Amino acid sequence: MVRVAVDAMGGDGAPDAPVEGALSALRDGGEELEVLLVGDPAVLERLVGDEPEAGDRLRVVPADETIGMDEPPARAVRRKADSSIVVGLELQRRGEADAFISAGSTGAVMAASVLVLRPLPGVDRPAVGAMVPTSGTPTLVLDAGANVDARPHHLHQFAHLGVTYYRDVRGEPEPRVGLLNVGEEEAKGDELRTAAHRRLREDPDLSFVGNVEGHGIIEGEVDVLVCDGFAGNVLLKFYESVAGFVSDLLLRAAGDAPAGREVEEILQLLDYREHGGAPLLGVDGVSIICHGDSPPRALRNAVGVAVRSVESGTVEDMREDLRALSERAARRPPA
């Protein structure tokens, strides 16, 4: 049984979209899924009232406060202990849930996840990992925006977090790692990039393929693409919008029936909502961050991502991997 706490008050479409997404996940999820809807009980009980899916696999957990999209995240998290975000994460800390998903304030979900779940030993900064569609298998890009800058050892940690997650969730035994950079040669980029390149290349436990340029991403050159949070954030928001822009053009051009189904498939491939939220990797628990404008389908898929994370035991695998990494670092003679 996997127990997923869902922030029912977060996101533009709350509470309807999270509730609908949760119900839809319960319909798909078999007997092994339990959903804890966190939020205003009066509102939530009315919404789920007559749903046959609700049954005993859906439970409402009261939370009196909500954190707005525009509130300063760290302060809001500290002040609002009864917010749906903090209450939802506390369930996991107390062992009453296995995962948390939210389409609320990204900053608040990140801050609360770090505060409540705590970083794993050996992690200086948790990172957001976003799966992006490519012409091959999807690529996990991290950090997709938890931090605005990074130092070489942060990028090194991101690589380990990303590889473990990708291996567990996608079943790829040896994920290829790349470093986002402005050229393929190892001397390319600023000091951050050249130092990170060296660390990644010298790590015997990583399948490091080298630098990946902007155009290499969509070609699926790597499974895990490491970058600082500024570049990752800009890139992903840009990707989503380009995909949308092109889709609009596409629908306008190919609006005739014969192309309909195939065009739909393309749109679906490009639609980030299909990919169901981005995990915050490096905290001691499962926390999935969804877009504020996530429709029910995206939230349903995010529940699926949460379930795969829990079932694959990726947090424990990360803990193991980080322990081995720090032991190796301790044995290494000082440079």
Added chain:
Amino acid sequence: MVRVAVDAMGGDGAPDAPVEGALSALRDGGEELEVLLVGDPAVLERLVGDEPEAGDRLRVVPADETIGMDEPPARAVRRKADSSIVVGLELQRRGEADAFISAGSTGAVMAASVLVLRPLPGVDRPAVGAMVPTSGTPTLVLDAGANVDARPHHLHQFAHLGVTYYRDVRGEPEPRVGLLNVGEEEAKGDELRTAAHRRLREDPDLSFVGNVEGHGIIEGEVDVLVCDGFAGNVLLKFYESVAGFVSDLLLRAAGDAPAGREVEEILQLLDYREHGGAPLLGVDGVSIICHGDSPPRALRNAVGVAVRSVESGTVEDMREDLRALSERAARRPPA
């Protein structure tokens, strides 16, 4: 009369693609264009031999050496004074040409442009300006990769270079300026971004609209988007590849005749080659950098960009604007 020197030995398709592009530009360009083809005279004279367009508006300028794509740019430029890149730029320095275009090594063209043409007074670092298609008017993104990092005053200079160029070349009297960032609020981003934001906001000569996030680019929120060269380079290479990726999917899905022409139009809109090269802004002259894989059409369009730059007097306008900027800075009491 505008005299454009074309590096006939640069790029994957050289010498055929540059020669064909130059001839095509001459066919379109009326009596006001003269092309100087720089490269191996034996090869070039054979290629242009019987072309009626050649006439007296096409001249071959001998250059004995070429700079390879893989040579370390700065060293190659210093050692190869007879390379097509250095010879082509020297023509401009001596007043024998008004502009230079090349699809050769980007690093070498940048290094040689700075060395031969010299930066304009008040410019610490010239920047590559790339016009990207949006759902509205095109946006000039700079720096698109001349430098891998930047300081706040560099971003401020980029804004001035970009605004002057956009105004002159696109005829937009008051270009809107944005700063690429991870959020809209002015406090978002790292120290570089918050300091640059303050400089841009306090400059009375800029129409600064604030921060632009990744998804704002394609929406055409601004005319000039300022960013560091790392983010700009990654973004543009990514954009080109996403556009290509989506186009491939699109062509596969909508391969039937009715959608054909409209699909073609979309592909054309997204195709960077239509936009004809990126100017290196902030040097004392016109230097246009083209993709290594530019087909003749892209090189023809780059000649067009060069002609518009020369005819609009954008280099003199930048010189004027930078002088005014530094005079204002000198009058300002120290912070």
